[in-house]
Amino acid sequence: AQSVTQLGSHVSVSEGALVLLRCNYSSSVPPYLFWYVQYPNQGLQLLLKYTSAATLVKGINGFEAEFKKSETSFHLTKPSAHMSDAAEYFCAVSDPYGNKLVFGAGTILRVKS
Amino acid sequence: GAGVSQSPRYKVAKRGQDVALRCDPISGHVSLFWYQQALGQGPEFLTYFQNEAQLDKSGLPSDRFFAERPEGSVSTLKIQRTQQEDSAVYLCASSLAEGAGLGIYPEAFFGQGTRLTVV
Numbered sequence: 001a002q003s004v005t006q007l008g009s010h011v012s013v014s015e016g017a018l019v020l021l022r023c024n025y026s027s028s029v030p031p032y033l034f035w036y037v038q039y040p041n042q043g044l045q046l047l048l049k050y051t052s053a054a055t056l057v058k059g060i061n062g063f064e065a066e067f068k069k070s071e072t073s074f075h076l077t078k079p080s081a082h083m084s085d086a087a088e089y090f091c092a093v094s095d096p097y098g099n100k101l102v103f104g105a106g107t108i109l110r111v112k113s
Numbered sequence: 114g115a116g117v118s119q120s121p122r123y124k125v126a127k128r129g130q131d132v133a134l135r136c137d138p139i140s141g142h143v144s145l146f147w148y149q150q151a152l153g154q155g156p157e158f159l160t161y162f163q164n165e166a167q168l169d170k171s172g173l174p175s176d177r178f179f180a181e182r183p184e185g186s187v188s189t190l191k192i193q194r195t196q197q198e199d200s201a202v203y204l205c206a207s208s209l210a211e212g213a214g215l216g217i218y219p220e221a222f223f224g225q226g227t228r229l230t231v232v
Contacts, residue, residue: 043117099169105155
């Protein structure tokens with residue numbers, strides 16, 4: 001069985017500050033891990049994915065995440081927040097066959113000017 | 114179209130009414146998924162098709178929920194005798210599924226969802 005825990009349902013940062021969204025996973029098989037972003041009234045958009053290649057993964061819009069097996073973590077970071085980053089972010093885990101994604105509860109990111 | 118299309122975008126149903134939600138996947142995508150996203154929650158898996166075969170329906174919450182994809186393309190999620198707890202956004206996703214299990218992860222593309230409100 002697989003599961004994801006996102007720490008913090010709401011995160012608030014100032015524009016230009018570091019963004020850190022936390023994700024821990026549980027998986028009985030080698031996991032594939034994802035971060036999705038959801039803007040209001042829009043579908044989920046893939047930010048980045050880890051599929052057992054490099055442990056530091058770079059995604060769109062300046063985001064990156066590092067897979068740490070020893071900590072079962074896949075935290076999402078961005079060096080400098082922009083107002084347009086305000087959205088809800090979901091971490092998800094899947095098995096290597098892509099049969100389904102298991103999502104966390106989401107973290108709403110607020111960016112203050 | 115270029116992306117996954119879902120219709121209607123919004124649906125209000127009276128309790129007890131049957132509803133049908135449609136998903137048009139990206140052309141050529143073999144795999145199709147339905148997810149349910151309740152307010153303030155992450156999406157939860159409902160069911161999965163590979164072409165017309167429904168390979169996993171373990172997430173369907175009750176026998177009131179039924180999904181089909183008869184020709185391996187368009188899919189319909191049907192909810193019979195809707196209840197208030199069925200109110201949610203229903204998301205559809207599709208993927209190529211090529212290379213699954215071979216280190217080539219089949220990325221899933223999501224539609225905008227159908228927001229169902231049962232009153």
